[in-house]
Amino acid sequence: MRTVDLLIIGGGSAGMAAAIQAKKEGIDDILIVERDEHLGGILNQCIHNGFGLTEFKEELTGPEYLSRFVKQVEELKIPYMLNSMVISLTKDKIVTISNKEEGVLEYKARAIIMATGCYERSAGAIQIPGDRCSGIITAGTAQKYLNIHGYLCGKRIVILGSGDIGLIMARRLTLEGAKVICVSELMPYSNGLNRNIAQCLNDYNIPLYLSRSVSKVIGKNRLEKVILTAVDDKMQFIPGTDMEIECDTLILSVGLIPYISLLDYIDCPTSSTKGAKVNEHMETMIDGIFSCGNCLHVHDVVDFVTDEGRLAGHGAAMYLKDQLQKGDAINVLPKDGIGYVVPQQIDRNNQEDVTFKFRVRRPVKDMNLIIESNGQLIAKIFKPVLIPSEMVMVKLSKDKLPLLGEEVSLRLEER
Amino acid sequence: MKEFTCIICPRGCRLTVDDNMNVTGNTCPRGKQYAISELTNPVRTITSSVRVNNRDDLLVSVKTSGSIPKGKIFEVMDEINKLSVSAPTRIGDIVKKDILGLGVDILITKNID
Numbered sequence: 001m002r003t004v005d006l007l008i009i010g011g012g013s014a015g016m017a018a019a020i021q022a023k024k025e026g027i028d029d030i031l032i033v034e035r036d037e038h039l040g041g042i043l044n045q046c047i048h049n050g051f052g053l054t055e056f057k058e059e060l061t062g063p064e065y066l067s068r069f070v071k072q073v074e075e076l077k078i079p080y081m082l083n084s085m086v087i088s089l090t091k092d093k094i095v096t097i098s099n100k101e102e103g104v105l106e107y108k109a110r111a112i113i114m115a116t117g118c119y120e121r122s123a124g125a126i127q128i129p130g131d132r133c134s135g136i137i138t139a140g141t142a143q144k145y146l147n148i149h150g151y152l153c154g155k156r157i158v159i160l161g162s163g164d165i166g167l168i169m170a171r172r173l174t175l176e177g178a179k180v181i182c183v184s185e186l187m188p189y190s191n192g193l194n195r196n197i198a199q200c201l202n203d204y205n206i207p208l209y210l211s212r213s214v215s216k217v218i219g220k221n222r223l224e225k226v227i228l229t230a231v232d233d234k235m236q237f238i239p240g241t242d243m244e245i246e247c248d249t250l251i252l253s254v255g256l257i258p259y260i261s262l263l264d265y266i267d268c269p270t271s272s273t274k275g276a277k278v279n280e281h282m283e284t285m286i287d288g289i290f291s292c293g294n295c296l297h298v299h300d301v302v303d304f305v306t307d308e309g310r311l312a313g314h315g316a317a318m319y320l321k322d323q324l325q326k327g328d329a330i331n332v333l334p335k336d337g338i339g340y341v342v343p344q345q346i347d348r349n350n351q352e353d354v355t356f357k358f359r360v361r362r363p364v365k366d367m368n369l370i371i372e373s374n375g376q377l378i379a380k381i382f383k384p385v386l387i388p389s390e391m392v393m394v395k396l397s398k399d400k401l402p403l404l405g406e407e408v409s410l411r412l413e414e415r
Numbered sequence: 416m417k418e419f420t421c422i423i424c425p426r427g428c429r430l431t432v433d434d435n436m437n438v439t440g441n442t443c444p445r446g447k448q449y450a451i452s453e454l455t456n457p458v459r460t461i462t463s464s465v466r467v468n469n470r471d472d473l474l475v476s477v478k479t480s481g482s483i484p485k486g487k488i489f490e491v492m493d494e495i496n497k498l499s500v501s502a503p504t505r506i507g508d509i510v511k512k513d514i515l516g517l518g519v520d521i522l523i524t525k526n527i528d
């Protein structure tokens with residue numbers, strides 16, 4: 001069995017950033033394992049603009065953004081293995097990899113970083129009633145067909161879900177000559193950025209229907225029609241509000257889920273993010289196994305993925321250098337109005353500032369974010385606008401950490 | 416009075432422009448510039464992809480080197496769709512200079528070996 005100090009599963013933005021950081025901190029024996037034929041992950045198909053504003057103070061396309069990290073990986077001579085899929089791992093950090101050249105091979109690692117990204121919720125997952133016809137695909141799949149291979153998925157298209165990927169695809173498909181009839185969103189608000197509603201829908205006069213979803217799909221072989229029906233505040237269809245729309249394709253942009261099936265092998269506890277439960281160094285509850293990027297929690301901006309990758313790379317480097325002395329855990333709890341917080345634990349012995357990343361449950365205005373512990377106020381931060389589609393970050397300085405009891409909570413309070 | 420969303424950065428500020436071209440709602444100066452351009456000469460950049468001749472089933476991504484008038488988007492798309500390149504490609508390579516005489520080039524945004 002081969003050995004390696006740090007094995008990184010997934011060579012997307014998170015995995016590359018983690019590798020680069022660990023290398024810079026003196027870890028030389030690293031291996032990135034990537035199942036695709038190139039590094040970069042999902043950004044390879046995100047050919048639109050808008051990446052890198054925080055990281056490089058420039059607006060880049062996805063491929064341009066990722067190429068800067070591939071370049072660093074090459075320059076730092078960090079080894080990577082392409083077309084290779086991690087198929088299982090153990091708590092003792094034995095990783096099984098499968099690829100064409102070598103078949104099945106095993107590595108014993110001293111530390112592991114999981115950076116496997118996320119997958120899209122599919123038609124089956126949201127159980128759309130009606131016929132089982134072709135012509136129903138996810139936005140990411142449509143994006144890959146069009147941007148990498150050059151196939152248009154249909155001519156008359158309805159998009160379900162107003163997340164950013166759906167909005168970006170509405171514009172992209174329109175530019176390539178398809179008719180995007182409308183975008184329909186179940187919630188009373190859009191999950192995408194305002195800027196994408198402006199530049200992807202309004203620019204092309206594509207209507208966005210809120211509180212409306214697909215109640216039925218109709219089609220013998222290929223999709224012929226969808227029925228869009230309004231929903232009430234309990235998400236129940238309202239009779240008599242049907243809109244019948246002729247279309248050949250229904251694109252689903254109904255959510256991303258961290259891809260964590262490998263965690264099942266190691267009984268790794270998860271959190272409300274649907275990713276692994278982690279501490280401030282992005283270490284999971286399994287010793288020496290770290291997680292970052294979309295497999296930890298779904299990000300909307302890649303710059304923050306890169307940042308989180310570095311954090312995990314730093315954590316793994318400290319672990320490998322025996323600099324992580326573990327003490328008691330302080331639990332971090334999301335309370336009123338907060339959907340989730342990363343990390344879910346802070347180590348009592350931690351010596352660094354901690355950044356909380358969280359999402360709110362629903363859009364709110366004029367709120368104070370209250371961070372408290374044992375009934376004692378630790379921080380109070382005014383937030384004029386908070387929306388679920390935007391991840392929020394707040395930093396807790398290390399000098400506040402001694403004030404924390406066994407748990408610390410985040411909640412929203414009206415100002 | 417006109418209202419719209421600034422598209423310059425992900426913050427997406429709600430901008431209001433009054434009849435004297437006074438802009439409010441912007442968090443930074445770029446928002447003001449955007450609002451004025453949106454009312455006088457709205458422009459956009461385009462990203463798309465073009466065929467790679469010597470590779471099966473593969474496209475390479477491209478972008479306009481600068482912004483083009485909003486009204487020209489579909490004409491530029493028609494031109495982009497006529498283009499093709501041969502691998503290897505390098506980020507920043509020019510596929511077409513001065514497209515439709517608009518003063519912007521079509522540039523490669525992906526390295527393909």
Ligand SMILES: Cc1cc2nc3c(=O)[nH]c(=O)nc-3n(C[C@H](O)[C@H](O)[C@H](O)COP(=O)(O)OP(=O)(O)OC[C@H]3O[C@@H](n4cnc5c(N)ncnc54)[C@H](O)[C@@H]3O)c2cc1C
Binds near residue numbers: 143165303
């Ligand atoms: C469709 C889509 C569009 C997006 N659009 C934008 C945008 O416009 N702007 C923006 O800022 N952000 C956008 N994002 C968000 C941002 O790009 C991503 O959050 C970021 O790129 C994710 O990086 P990652 O490394 O966590 O995951 P990924 O890029 O998905 O990388 C994960 C990698 O792990 C590999 N992998 C998975 N499992 C295994 C395994 N078992 N063995 C080996 N390798 C494995 C995968 O092949 C993949 O390369 C988008 C995300 C998606 C999904």
Ligand code: SF4
Binds near residue numbers: 424427440445447
């Ligand atoms: S005004 Fe400035 S901060 Fe606001 S969206 Fe425009 S560029 Fe961004």
